Amino acid sequence: MSTIHLMIVDDHEVVRLGMRAAFELEADISVVGEASNGAEALAKIPTFMPDIILMDVRMEKMGGIEACREIRSLYPQISVLMITSYPDDEAVTASVLAGARGYLLKNVSRAELLKAVRQVASGQALLKPEATQKAISKMMIITNKSHSVPGDDLTEREREVLALVARGYTNKQIAEALYLSEKTARNHVSHILEKLGLSRRSEAAVYAVEHKLLPPRQ
Incomplete structure (x- = not known):
């Protein structure tokens, strides 16, 4: 034995x-x-x-x-x-x-x-x-998402929020930049993380850079 x-x-x-x-x-x-x-x-x-x-x-x-x-x-x-x-x-x-x-x-x-x-x-x-x-x-x-276009299921507003997250903006700063309430900005960030299958803002920032989801700076 x-x-x-x-x-x-x-x-x-x-x-x-x-x-x-x-x-x-x-x-x-x-x-x-x-x-x-x-x-x-x-x-x-x-x-x-x-x-x-x-x-x-x-x-x-x-x-x-x-x-x-x-x-x-x-x-x-x-x-x-x-x-x-x-x-x-x-x-x-x-x-x-x-x-x-x-x-x-x-x-x-x-x-x-x-x-x-x-x-x-x-x-x-x-x-x-x-x-x-x-x-x-x-x-x-997860497999189906991996074959989709990165960020394709994000709304235009969520793309804007993601770009600001990638540039290190806090929820308060995002709210001020996009004329939103801080709660709305926080909700957008949560929805973005959920859609991308991520758990942290830092991961979302890296994702945005790797998949070229950042618009050029004005």
Whole structure:
């Protein structure tokens, strides 16, 4: 019987201790290491080389989903099993897209936790069909967007706002430049980020420059 080498990643020490205790009496599962966030896990993987990483979704510095994406890219042989305190459809979908092999809630019983780790170790995925389908649908949307003309679905006003974001304007400055209320300017920025599939203003600025969406200065 081969031993499953497990790494536990959670930003709460008490949670890590509890999980470690759940595996201590299992002859086929060995906890080889711990980490308090995704960045620390990535730094420790070369030392511990686990077969499976049991990882919290939400952590400071680097969350589980971002870390999962990096781990699956750098160490495709390692399986990641996500675990969280709260059910969240978006987080499940994001976990699937990041390459996670399973998703659990922290209120599972010890027996269910052990079963999940062994299932993932045997090569099985621990994901509900609807979660996988949502991930596939989201990936199709992303793929379709990648084939569209950059910024093509932005309105003329949103293009103006994007240009100002790229030039470092704050919402207040955008509002003053375009004779809008600050709330309207903020809403435009939010809609732009959503349409472009971005999460930060800095990303929008880079996108605008890379795709030549900036009009010449007057």
